[in-house]
Amino acid sequence: MQRCVKCFLLLSVLLVVLTAVNLMFGSVSYSLSELFGILSHGNGTDSMVILKIRLPRTLAVILLGGALSLSGLLLQNFFANPIAGPFVLGISSGAKFAVSIAMTVSLSVGTAISSSGLVITAFIGSLAAMGTVLAISGRVKRMSVLIVAGVMNGYICSALTELVISFADDSDIVNLHGWSVGTFSGTDMDEVKIMAVVVIPALLLTFMLSKPMGAYQLGEAYASNMGVNIKKFRAELIVLSSLLSACVTAFAGPVSFVGSAVPHMVRGMLGTSKPIIIIPASFLGGAVFCLFCDLMARVLFAPSELGISTITAIFGAPVVVTIMLRRGDRQL
Amino acid sequence: MSKIETHSLSAGYGKKIVVENAEIEIKSGEIVSLIGANGSGKSTILKTIAGQLEAVSGTVYIDGRDISKMSESEISVKLSIMTTEKVRAELMTCKDVVESGRYPYTGRLGILSQRDRDIVRETFRLVDGVELVNQDFNRISDGQRQKIMLARAICQEPDILVLDEPTSYLDMKHKLELLKILRKLVREKNTAVIMSMHELDLALKISDRMICVKNNFIDRTGTPEEIFSEGYISELFGVDTLCYNEFFGTPELEKISGEPEIFVIGGMGKGIPVYRRLERMGVPFVVGVLHENDIDFPVAKALSCKVISEKAFEPVSAERVRQAEKVLQKCRKLICCVEKFGSMNSLNRELLEFAKQKEIEIEHLLVGGSAPHTPRQRGKPPLETRD
Numbered sequence: 030m031q032r033c034v035k036c037f038l039l040l041s042v043l044l045v046v047l048t049a050v051n052l053m054f055g056s057v058s059y060s061l062s063e064l065f066g067i068l069s070h071g072n073g074t075d076s077m078v079i080l081k082i083r084l085p086r087t088l089a090v091i092l093l094g095g096a097l098s099l100s101g102l103l104l105q106n107f108f109a110n111p112i113a114g115p116f117v118l119g120i121s122s123g124a125k126f127a128v129s130i131a132m133t134v135s136l137s138v139g140t141a142i143s144s145s146g147l148v149i150t151a152f153i154g155s156l157a158a159m160g161t162v163l164a165i166s167g168r169v170k171r172m173s174v175l176i177v178a179g180v181m182n183g184y185i186c187s188a189l190t191e192l193v194i195s196f197a198d199d200s201d202i203v204n205l206h207g208w209s210v211g212t213f214s215g216t217d218m219d220e221v222k223i224m225a226v227v228v229i230p231a232l233l234l235t236f237m238l239s240k241p242m243g244a245y246q247l248g249e250a251y252a253s254n255m256g257v258n259i260k261k262f263r264a265e266l267i268v269l270s271s272l273l274s275a276c277v278t279a280f281a282g283p284v285s286f287v288g289s290a291v292p293h294m295v296r297g298m299l300g301t302s303k304p305i306i307i308i309p310a311s312f313l314g315g316a317v318f319c320l321f322c323d324l325m326a327r328v329l330f331a332p333s334e335l336g337i338s339t340i341t342a343i344f345g346a347p348v349v350v351t352i353m354l355r356r357g358d359r360q361l
Numbered sequence: 362m363s364k365i366e367t368h369s370l371s372a373g374y375g376k377k378i379v380v381e382n383a384e385i386e387i388k389s390g391e392i393v394s395l396i397g398a399n400g401s402g403k404s405t406i407l408k409t410i411a412g413q414l415e416a417v418s419g420t421v422y423i424d425g426r427d428i429s430k431m432s433e434s435e436i437s438v439k440l441s442i443m444t445t446e447k448v449r450a451e452l453m454t455c456k457d458v459v460e461s462g463r464y465p466y467t468g469r470l471g472i473l474s475q476r477d478r479d480i481v482r483e484t485f486r487l488v489d490g491v492e493l494v495n496q497d498f499n500r501i502s503d504g505q506r507q508k509i510m511l512a513r514a515i516c517q518e519p520d521i522l523v524l525d526e527p528t529s530y531l532d533m534k535h536k537l538e539l540l541k542i543l544r545k546l547v548r549e550k551n552t553a554v555i556m557s558m559h560e561l562d563l564a565l566k567i568s569d570r571m572i573c574v575k576n577n578f579i580d581r582t583g584t585p586e587e588i589f590s591e592g593y594i595s596e597l598f599g600v601d602t603l604c605y606n607e608f609f610g611t612p613e614l615e616k617i618s619g620e621p622e623i624f625v626i627g628g629m630g631k632g633i634p635v636y637r638r639l640e641r642m643g644v645p646f647v648v649g650v651l652h653e654n655d656i657d658f659p660v661a662k663a664l665s666c667k668v669i670s671e672k673a674f675e676p677v678s679a680e681r682v683r684q685a686e687k688v689l690q691k692c693r694k695l696i697c698c699v700e701k702f703g704s705m706n707s708l709n710r711e712l713l714e715f716a717k718q719k720e721i722e723i724e725h726l727l728v729g730g731s732a733p734h735t736p737r738q739r740g741k742p743p744l745e746t747r748d
Contacts, residue, residue: 109449240471244464247448250413254442255464255517256434302452305470 033306036299040313044091047320051087052079054324056332081217089216090323091316092224093281096273098295098315099235101288102307103270106242107263110172112349114288115155115274118175119182121285123158124151124278126186129193136197144223144279151275158182159271211282211338213323220280227276232312235269238262239304246302284319285338286345291315293352318344363388364521364553365410370419372402372409378417379405383579385572387553389520392543394564395557396588397574398598403557404445404525406574410555411523412436423521437465441517443510443524448498455493455501455509459484462516481516488512488542504535511539515546522546524556528563536560540567562610565589573597606659613663619645621666624685624692624716626650626709631698632657635726636664647692649685650677650709677708686715694722 053059057078059067067079101114115121131150135142142150165178241262244252253259277284295314296302322340329335365387373379380402387393395403408414410421412428421428423439441462450458462484463477473481485491488508493501498509507527514522522543528536540563546552558564564571565585573581573588575597581588588594589610592602604613617639623646625635632648637660639646648661649669661668669685671677689695695716702710716723 111451237469240464240467240469243471244461246450246453247458247461248444248446250408250442250444250446251448251461251513253413253433254411254437254440255461256432256437258433296452300452301457302450303457305472 033299033301036310037313040310040317043317044313044320047317047324048087048091051090051320051324052083054328055083085216085218085221086213086323087320088221089224089280090213090319092221092228093213093277093284094287094315094317094319095232095312096224096228096315097277097284097287098291098311098318099232099308100270100273100277101290102292102304102311103235103266103273104288105292106245106304107266107270108166108172108175109246109248110175111293112176112289112352113179114286114290115270115277116183116283116285116287117289117349118158118162118179119184119186120155120158120162120179120271120274121278121283122183122186122190123161124154124275125283126190126193127151127154127157128279129190133193133197144220147279148223148227148276151279152272154186155271155275155278156267158186159267163267210336211284212326212334213281213319213337214334216280224276224280227272231269231273231276232308234265236305236308238265238269239308242266242304242308246304281337283338285342286349287315287318287322287341290345290348291318293348294318364424365555366422366425367410368420368422370406370409370421371417372405372414373417374405374414376417379577380574380579381577382419385410385555385579385582387521387555389553390547390551391569392547392554392556392567393570393572394568395555395572395574396559396561396564396597397580401574402577403574407442407523407525407555407557411440411442413442434465437517439519440521440523441514441519443507443514443522443527445525445529448506448510450498453498454495455490455498455505455512456481456485456495458498458509459512459516462513465517480518484512484516487515487545489538504531504538507531507535507539508542511542515542520553522552522554522556524554526557526559528558528560536563543567561594561612565610604663606663608659613660614640616640616664616666617643617645618666621645621647621688621691622693623647624649624689624695624712625661625665626695626697626699626712627657627661628652628655628699628706630656631700631727633660635696635698636660640664647688649688649712650681650706652677652705674705676704677706679708682708682711685712689715689721690719692721694724696724696726698726700727 049061049064053061053064064079067076097115104113104115104118105111127150128147131142131147161182162179166175169175241252241257244255244257245262249259274288291314292307292311295310296307299306299310301307322344323337325340326335326337363386365385367383367385370383371378371381372383383406395406397403405414409416415429423431423436428436460473460481463473463481464471466477467473485494488511490508490512493505493509498506511527527539531539543554544567547554568585571583571585571588572579580597581593589607594607595602595605600612601615604615606613622644623639625632625646625648627635627648628651636648645666647667647669648665651658651661651668651670652673653670654673658668658670667688669681669688671681689712695712697713713723
């Protein structure tokens, strides 16, 4: 119990500190007191930078980072596979593909697609990719096969996305291409509102699923014996995880390895896998992890910015490899 | 009152029927075991009874209610299961696992009440697993894990406990412990238990009734005494009748056939290790003269080419001894496992005399007492191997 409290305290402190640091540093840097000054009664360019650019971006990172990690946790529970995640299983790429089609079509027609339209399109793409993975997992029970199938799924969707982008007008390519490798840049407050409308209810609904998720950890037979309606529960998991990863992809493009790595790190940190604890911790952990990665992406080679997936992969992929190696002896 | 009843139940996967037309009835406070060959459909029956598998046709009733019309949560407070499925529980303590048995009784978020906690603690005591409470479920032995899974099932406070091969893969101590817990549970809480088992010797001892599954049907149902008679078990599993000892519920290996080479005088259990050793070496042998109520008798009957026997409680007759001498004459060796002859088998002494006359090799072999730890270090084995 004490460990639990300590971990949540640590995560909360990190969240606050990293949020402040993300707001302070960038192409123009501010001190902490300057930051408070701008936030309380800002004016001029400084407040433009903070309120119109950095604050929405930071909030987006928090919401989407948490969403990604949560989506990974749901998928891990669903497949009883510790490294499942929206990126590893190709679900982000499915969403990306759907969004790229929608964007290209809407750009060629000359009307910009709305943010909520993007989320819906991405959701459809996620569900389609999820369907493919489910069809494969229904045939082959081996967990490693599932991962390989997911990765292949991702490659196919990415290739198709590239193909679609190559048909887009020259002027749009830069925009689309930046998005298709994943970035949090260019988020505005209206988008943040839509993210919040999707992510926060999804977080609450996931939290309400913590009881059946706990039962499901013992396997389908036991869960059903404990009173879980398996079909309904599995459908809920699919919808929630797809919605969360779709929301991320619609706004930031595919962000790699957060969903696979963060829930694992959080479980290790807390020393438990009780969903009622791990669900909020994963959300916090995902937010903290992405805040850190986005900071790196922005400041490492400033003024030029790195793709967010470059950083998340550097920190996330080794975690995934570690899980695979550690579980090598127990048929992954 | 019967807790579980099935009416012309056909169980299977999809359209493929594994067990047909099963009529099963289980009452409170009884342990019923399901026996039968591998793949005969025991697990399928259990899964269907537990509501995990939809019946192909027919009905399962729990407390008189059709199970297909009950929701998962309604079933969960009546019946709990323990499967052979390996549970992957990352970062869960044994307490976490056992507590999950309380899920049907908790609210939306699954937070345990004081009463739930008390029941969990009580269950740990019942299964004698208090020292495991805070241990990582993945880092305990298979036997302990099985115990914890049973505790989980008990924690669910079921009226009916459905166990699929609860004792398989456990060592003897854990097998006995598990069965002891089941007995206690049935006695104290009047639970109805149905389980599949492969250890016939244990099933014979623990079960109030047995259900035998053979060739897609329930072949026979009855008390262990009824089932373990008239060579039925051998028939059920399709093995040689003599191989199966119905009193002890244990199988013997197949006998060595051929012309007998060795004659054994046994009795009082002293002969059993010798019969086994000869069987292992592949030497055909004869046993005589043995009383039909001797503890040696079933083993001798199963392993030797021939047993020259005398009726129970009658002294060994001269007639039998003459018969034995005739066989002994053709053997190359006589092994006597008996130290002293009593009034009932005193005539067996004549066989020793007979062998001496005929210059047949005689070995006095008294096996028993404290066995040496490593028999191989004893130098020459007491019996020559066949050349």
